Amino acid sequence: MPKSKICIRKICFSVETVKRLSLYLRDLRKLAKKKIQFISSNKITQLLNISPAQFRKDLSYFGEFGKRGVGYEVEKLIKKLEEILGINKEWRIAVVGVGRLGSALLRFEGFSKFNIKIKTAFDIDKKKIGKVINGIKIEDVGNLERVIKKEKIKLSLICTPPQVAQDITNRLVSAGIRGILNFAPVALKVANNVFISNVDMACELEQLIFLLNNER
Amino acid sequence: MPKSKICIRKICFSVETVKRLSLYLRDLRKLAKKKIQFISSNKITQLLNISPAQFRKDLSYFGEFGKRGVGYEVEKLIKKLEEILGINKEWRIAVVGVGRLGSALLRFEGFSKFNIKIKTAFDIDKKKIGKVINGIKIEDVGNLERVIKKEKIKLSLICTPPQVAQDITNRLVSAGIRGILNFAPVALKVANNVFISNVDMACELEQLIFLLNNER
DNA sequence: TGGCATTTGTTCCTATTTTCACAAAGTATA
DNA sequence: TATACTTTGTGAAAATAGGAACAAATGCCA
Ligand SMILES: NC(=O)c1ccc[n+]([C@@H]2O[C@H](COP(=O)([O-])OP(=O)(O)OC[C@H]3O[C@@H](n4cnc5c(N)ncnc54)[C@H](O)[C@@H]3O)[C@@H](O)[C@H]2O)c1
Ligand SMILES: NC(=O)c1ccc[n+]([C@@H]2O[C@H](COP(=O)([O-])OP(=O)(O)OC[C@H]3O[C@@H](n4cnc5c(N)ncnc54)[C@H](O)[C@@H]3O)[C@@H](O)[C@H]2O)c1
Numbered sequence: 372m373p374k375s376k377i378c379i380r381k382i383c384f385s386v387e388t389v390k391r392l393s394l395y396l397r398d399l400r401k402l403a404k405k406k407i408q409f410i411s412s413n414k415i416t417q418l419l420n421i422s423p424a425q426f427r428k429d430l431s432y433f434g435e436f437g438k439r440g441v442g443y444e445v446e447k448l449i450k451k452l453e454e455i456l457g458i459n460k461e462w463r464i465a466v467v468g469v470g471r472l473g474s475a476l477l478r479f480e481g482f483s484k485f486n487i488k489i490k491t492a493f494d495i496d497k498k499k500i501g502k503v504i505n506g507i508k509i510e511d512v513g514n515l516e517r518v519i520k521k522e523k524i525k526l527s528l529i530c531t532p533p534q535v536a537q538d539i540t541n542r543l544v545s546a547g548i549r550g551i552l553n554f555a556p557v558a559l560k561v562a563n564n565v566f567i568s569n570v571d572m573a574c575e576l577e578q579l580i581f582l583l584n585n586e587r
Numbered sequence: 588m589p590k591s592k593i594c595i596r597k598i599c600f601s602v603e604t605v606k607r608l609s610l611y612l613r614d615l616r617k618l619a620k621k622k623i624q625f626i627s628s629n630k631i632t633q634l635l636n637i638s639p640a641q642f643r644k645d646l647s648y649f650g651e652f653g654k655r656g657v658g659y660e661v662e663k664l665i666k667k668l669e670e671i672l673g674i675n676k677e678w679r680i681a682v683v684g685v686g687r688l689g690s691a692l693l694r695f696e697g698f699s700k701f702n703i704k705i706k707t708a709f710d711i712d713k714k715k716i717g718k719v720i721n722g723i724k725i726e727d728v729g730n731l732e733r734v735i736k737k738e739k740i741k742l743s744l745i746c747t748p749p750q751v752a753q754d755i756t757n758r759l760v761s762a763g764i765r766g767i768l769n770f771a772p773v774a775l776k777v778a779n780n781v782f783i784s785n786v787d788m789a790c791e792l793e794q795l796i797f798l799l800n801n802e803r
Numbered sequence: 804t805g806g807c808a809t810t811t812g813t814t815c816c817t818a819t820t821t822t823c824a825c826a827a828a829g830t831a832t833a
Numbered sequence: 834t835a836t837a838c839t840t841t842g843t844g845a846a847a848a849t850a851g852g853a854a855c856a857a858a859t860g861c862c863a
Contacts, residue, residue, distance in 0.1 A: 376819085379801055385820070389797045393790040397772060411840060419774050423840095424822055431842060439841045440829035456793050457800030464792075471691035476788075478687050481772070485789055487796075525799055526792070549802075550795035552788070556613060556697070558635050566798045568791045572692075572768070573701055574609040575784045576680075576742070577672050579766035580703075581605045582782045583741055584673030585595055586765075592849085601850075627810060639810095640852050647812060655811045656859035 384432045389456070391429050394419055396452040400484075402445050411442035456485075463490040465524050465548075467539050468531030469499055469509050472554055476528060477504045491518055515539075519546035526550045533557040600648045605672070607645050610635055612668040616700075618661050627658035669702075679706040681740050681764075683755050684747030685715055685725050688770055692744060693720045707734055728755075735762035742766045749773040 376383055398418055402410055412423040430436055433455050437443045453459045466473050469492050477492055493512040494500060500511045510518055519527075527548045529536050536555035543551065550566045553559055556574075559567050592599055614634055618626055628639040646652055649671050653659045669675045682689050685708050693708055709728040710716060716727045726734055735743075743764045745752050752771035759767065766782045769775055772790075775783050 377798070377801070383819095386794060386798075387820080389794050390790055392797075393787075393793045394774070396793075397789075398774075413840080422822065424824095424843095425820095427840095427842060428821080435842070437841050438829070439827070440831095440839045442840065455797070457796045458793060462796055471694050475687035475691045482789060482792065485793055485796075487789075487792055526795060550799050552791055552795060558610070558614075564802070566795055568795055570786055570788060570791060571609075572786060573613075573698060573703075574606055575768055575786060576698065576703055577609045577612075577674060577701055578602060578605050579742060579768060579782050579784055580673045580678055580701075581608075581671070582593070582602075583766050585593070586780070603850080629810080638852065640813095640854095641850095643810095643812065644851085651812070653811050654859065655857070656809050656861095658810065 382432050384429075388429045388432060391421060391425070392452055392456060394421070395426065395429075396449065396456065399445055399449045399452070403449060407445055409442045410445055412437070414442075458486045461486050461488055462526055463488050463522065463524050465490060465519060465522075465527040465543075466492040466507075467494075467512065467515070467527060467529050467543070469494045469496075469504070470530060473528075473530035474504055476530065477507050490522055490524060493518075512539075515542055516546040519543065519548060524548065527552075529553045529555055529559075531555060598648050600645075604645045604648065607637060607641070608668055608672060610637070611642065611645070612665065612672065615661055615665045615668070619665060623661055625658045626661055628653070630658075674702045677702050677704055678742055679704050679738065679740050681706060681735060681738075681743040681759075682708040682723075683710075683728065683731070683743060683745050683759070685710045685712075685720070686746060689744075689746035690720055692746065693723050706738055706740060709734075731755075731758055732762040735759065735764060740764065743768075745769045745771055745775075747771060 375386055377386065377389070395415065398415060399410070402415075412426045416423045416426050427437070434451070436448055436451055464487060466476055466489055469477065473492065473494075477489060482489070489507055492504070492507050492509045493515050494509050495512045499509050502509050525548060527543050527550075529539055529551060531539055533555040536553065536557050537559055540551060540559045540561060544561060544565050549564070551559065551561075551568070553567060553569050556571055561567055591602055593602065593605070611631065614631060615626070618631075628642045632639045632642050643653070650667070652664055652667055680703060682692055682705055685693065689708065689710075693705060698705070705723055708720070708723050708725045709731050710725050711728045715725050718725050741764060743759050743766075745755055745767060747755055749771040752769065752773050753775055756767060756775045756777060760777055760781050765780070767775065767777070767784070769783060769785050772787055774785075777783055
């Protein structure tokens with residue numbers, strides 16, 4: 372498969388670049404907390420296991436943010452990255468499947484830092500429907516299309532069993548969802564104007580096992 | 588950073604290959620359930636968004652498993668992949684931090700398919716220590732080194748707050764842990780004989796937001 | 804048995820990604 | 834102001850990954 376490439380105004384870069392921008396932002400925020408005003412590409416990437424040239428090139432796709440001989444102004448770069456990533460405005464998301472994982476996510480406060488707000492959740496289990504977790508009401512999955520459309524939600528997490536994940540995906544997309552973070556261990560099929568990101572824990576563990584099993 | 592490359596007996600391939608092997612295995616198991624005996628590289632990769640040539644090349648690093656004109660015998664390839672990945676024997680793992688995420692993982696049965704067994708869990712919270720979740724006793728994190736060494740555990744998950752994750756990592760490594768799946772949003776530093784894999788949900792969400800925000 | 808259809812394993816080529824290396828720009832010091 | 838450092842931004846080179854294409858096997862059927 373061709374690696375998905377992103378092109379904005381004739382400038383092309385890979386999704387890897389975008390992932391790294393998130394990592395830069397995370398560390399820049401830590402630096403800001405420590406009241407550090409300026410940081411060089413060298414210093415910031417020492418913490419991250421990424422080369423300084425990579426850092427500079429990643430940023431160069433979006434503009435010139437540094438000052439030669441000095442480095443990057445931490446607060447300014449944070450603002451710029453938030454803008455580039457698009458988290459300078461609020462993103463309301465949905466969660467489908469409020470089981471063990473889904474309810475952990477509903478209770479997690481850490482997303483608010485990125486302006487991500489879980490607005491609604493869906494389940495099929497009558498015992499769960501109507502309950503409120505962390506201020507989020509669990510809706511009947513039967514109302515999925517209606518609620519997603521009404522709330523104009525564009526992004527959803529899938530935390531259902533894998534058997535139903537494709538069906539849920541189809542329904543989400545038909546209701547207007549354009550991005551899905553999928554926790555179910557299944558490769559979802561979607562039109563190519565819908566973005567999917569998979570978190571596959573078993574896959575990650577198997578990779579570690581492979582490495583342990585084959586090391587010298 | 589150089590992409591980590593894996594070399595076994597003069598044959599080199601990337602970690603991406605290993606991740607894809609996990610995906611192949613997952614789909615092969617589904618085929619086996621449906622009693623399908625043979626599958627071609629063409630058919631299996633249609634489900635996966637990977638090119639047939641990639642599939643064949645990935646396998647070719649480890650041997651010849653197909654039959655020309657026929658395809659791959661599903662059951663046989665499953666066995667081979669389990670062997671290659673190293674999940675033909677049991678892997679006992681530990682979980683550090685039994686909060687919302689950690690307890691969801693303790694209750695998750697899905698890892699057993701991969702011969703992964705959560706053997707022990709640790710927390711610092713007195714209210715949690717001693718409790719048993721899904722047959723797994725929560726130990727005092729003070730006993731981390733002792734228990735890990737005694738049980739000869741080599742793989743651990745970190746589900747603690749990010750502030751303590753590096754300290755926990757250092758202790759795990761000194762106790763003999765060689766692979767870590769990290770859920771805390773922080774870049775862990777380890778010697779290069781220790782393998783780290785990160786699951787960073789915020790990062791994945793930001794990537795989706797970037798894509799939604801920039802699409803035409 | 805021979806011809807046709809299918810599919811693998813692998814080579815070679817192409818595309819993408821990462822790193823190198825250096826001019827340009829800025830700082831510091833005297 | 835001149836000189837010695839720093840550090841960025843970026844084109845060019847190197848390293849990696851992905852894919853097309855084809856010979857070599859295998860099966861099927863007349
Ligand atoms: N729990 C973990 O630690 C873990 C780890 C790795 C992967 N996963 C994956 O994440 C997903 C969720 O895991 P979990 O442990 O939370 O499972 P779970 O069984 O605890 O929760 C699943 C939830 O989905 C709901 N559901 C089922 N069908 C539905 C439908 N059609 N519409 C809406 N809701 C529906 C169920 O009622 C339940 O509340 C699974 O695909 C699992 O494989 C979980
Ligand atoms: N919950 C989620 O949905 C979610 C999503 C993304 C990332 N994460 C990350 O996963 C990690 C865990 O998240 P959570 O929501 O389960 O948090 P949590 O606060 O519910 O759980 C953390 C657990 O770690 C324990 N702990 C704290 N210090 C410890 C120490 N020194 N040794 C051992 N245990 C210790 C706490 O007692 C608690 O039980 C965090 O780093 C979080 O950022 C969580």
